[in-house]
Amino acid sequence: MADRGSSQSLPFQLGEEDMRSSSPGFPGKPPGGTVKRDTLFFTAFACLVIGFVAGIVFSVYKMPGVPGSPAGLAGSISSGLSPEQARVMESLERVVAADPENVQAWTQLGHLYFDTDQYQQAIEAYGRSLALDPENADVVTDLGVMYRRNGQPEKALISFERAIAINPRHETALFNMGVVLLHDFNDRVGAINTWRQLLELNPVAYAPNGQLVSDLVDELLAEL
Secondary structure, three states, X not given: XXXXXXXXXXXXXXXXHHHOOOOOOOOOOOOOOOOOHHHHHHHHHHHHHHHHHOOOOOOOOXXXXXXXXXXXXXXXXXXXXXXXXXXXXXXXXXXXXXXXXXXXXXXXXXXXXXXXXXXXXXXXXXXXXXXXXXXXXXHHHHHHHHHHHOOOHHHHHHHHXXXXXXXXXXXXXXXXXXXXXXXXXOOHHHHHHHHHHHHXXXXXXXXXXXXXXXXXXXXXHHHO
16 A cells, blocks of 8 residues: 555544444435434443342442553543533443443443544443454444544554445445545545445445535546
């Protein structure tokens, strides 16, 4: 592959919230849909209720660096979080500390780290989720976005390739893979071919900025 390029010239930015696989706003229609916070909060507290019903009682709140907290997740509650986000994050971290096999809690924790720009923590949480459910193409795609934001485009590309291998019709993974090929590896032909695969699945796919992917392909072809 060619030398790594710069993503600053992008008319769209990989990793924005509507790039997450669970978002309804991309790529089948113009962006605008976002993941509802209420859904995330409800899921988090539902996990807690299930834990208490099962007899899991937590007497100590998780704090950064406290023994027993999820491995590698110390310091995740930062001053940049809202009080509500901090409460939900702390609740989820206590859930996974008590029940490390809770794949849904790991996934929701990864999403919360994703939405609050805590890249390394999201990578670790998604990794724990995928260790339990390795065939979840959505989580693999979200992991790729976090790798790219964390300055690891090679791992991002591997993640998107893995997501597409799991689900060849995963439109978000195809779009993201094209972005990484184009802007991190300066591989225009690879980006064009990847986005053509996306257009075969969805001829009216949109980038997060509302631009048709077909128009992006035409622009790249004109520059070759």
